Amino acid sequence: MNEHLYKLKAHEEAKRERNWNPIERWRVIQATIAWAESQGTVRRNTPAACKRKEAELLAALNRWREARCG
Amino acid sequence: MNVDLILETFNRHRVKYVLLGGMNFLLRHAPILTYDVDLWIEDVLENRRRCETALAELNAEWGAGDDDWTPVAQLPTDWLVRQAVFCLISPAGAIDIFRSMMGLEDWQASFNASIEESTSGGVPYRGLSDFDMLRCQYALDPPFQKTQRIAVLEAALKRTGNRP
Numbered sequence: 001m002n003e004h005l006y007k008l009k010a011h012e013e014a015k016r017e018r019n020w021n022p023i024e025r026w027r028v029i030q031a032t033i034a035w036a037e038s039q040g041t042v043r044r045n046t047p048a049a050c051k052r053k054e055a056e057l058l059a060a061l062n063r064w065r066e067a068r069c070g
Numbered sequence: 071m072n073v074d075l076i077l078e079t080f081n082r083h084r085v086k087y088v089l090l091g092g093m094n095f096l097l098r099h100a101p102i103l104t105y106d107v108d109l110w111i112e113d114v115l116e117n118r119r120r121c122e123t124a125l126a127e128l129n130a131e132w133g134a135g136d137d138d139w140t141p142v143a144q145l146p147t148d149w150l151v152r153q154a155v156f157c158l159i160s161p162a163g164a165i166d167i168f169r170s171m172m173g174l175e176d177w178q179a180s181f182n183a184s185i186e187e188s189t190s191g192g193v194p195y196r197g198l199s200d201f202d203m204l205r206c207q208y209a210l211d212p213p214f215q216k217t218q219r220i221a222v223l224e225a226a227l228k229r230t231g232n233r234p
Contacts, residue, residue, distance in 0.1 A: 002172050002209065005154055012157035012166075019131070019139040020159050028163050031072045032105055039097055039190045 072162040074191040076107050076128060081194065083124040086112040088177070088184045090198040090206065091166070097187060098197060099222050106157075106164035110198070111150075112177050113169040118150040121167065130160040173209025174202055200226050 073093065080087055089097075092104025111121050126143035133139030134152070142149065142158065150156065156167040174180050184196040198206075204223045207215050 005170070005172050006211075006214075008153060008155050009157070009166075012155055015133070015136060015139075016157040016159055016164065018136055019133065020164075024161075025159075028072065028159075028161070029105055032163055033103065035073050036096060036101065036103055039101075 073107055074189055074193045075162045076160070076165060077189065077193045077195045079128050080109065080121070080124045083120045083127070085109075085120045085124050086117050086181065087121075087196070088181055088198050089195050090168075090171070090203065094197040095203065095219055095222075097189065098185070098200070099226065100218075102216075102218065106166050108166045108168065110168040110171050110174075110177065110180070112181070115148070118148060118169075122147070122150055125158065125160070125165070125167075128160045128162055128165070130158040130165060132156055132158045171206060173206045200230075 077089070087109040089108070090110055091106070091108030092102060093107050096102060096104060111117055122142065122145075126141070130142045131139060132142050132145070132149075150167065150169070154168070154170045158165045158167065171177075171180075180198060180202050181196065183199045183202060185199055186194065187197050188194045200223050204220065204227065207220050207223070
């Protein structure tokens with residue numbers, strides 16, 4: 001049963017790709033990205049998210065520098 | 071918002087469904103982007119009819135093959151009975167309709183265990199539980215399993231004291 005579903009899903013996805021106008025598909029992808037970015041788990045473009053990311057990158061950079069200096 | 075439109079249309083037509091897959095994971099856990107909305111519907115005649123109506127309103131398209139790709143509004147009633155999985159396109163996005171799921175045997179049990187949530191746009195939906203999402207992943211062959219998703223789900227379930 002599982003193998004049948006695998007094959008069916010793969011077949012269906014390939015068929016969808018062949019029948020989806022590329023311009024329309026790109027429009028949908030962009031709209032989906034915009035929608036996803038508005039959801040609670042995907043808040044990248046906020047000051048808080050930027051500061052969190054900045055702190056992680058600075059911490060990683062400091063660890064790397066300490067490792068280099070021994 | 072396009073995904074909101076899909077869910078809102080399904081809600082308005084009283085389609086009984088559970089949101090699963092990448093979109094469910096994105097909404098509940100982590101921003102791993104996905105481009106299709108996966109919906110597992112209750113596989114009974116009336117619900118399939120409601121689903122067909124919702125998909126027609128969304129101007130969804132599907133075909134058994136490349137030669138008969140068409141708006142679903144033009145398909146005969148109960149076209150959803152033809153197979154277990156359908157991959158459709160619509161102006162609102164790619165939609166996958168599942169009548170059965172690998173790793174999950176009982177739609178009603180999964181629906182009862184599903185989590186009632188809302189998108190940021192305020193659209194309510196029922197999302198597959200973390201427990202069931204993990205069961206779906208375990209049911210896949212290893213090359214197809216999403217290791218990052220499994221790790222996040224296992225950690226979430228460990229925090230709540232649940233185990234698949």
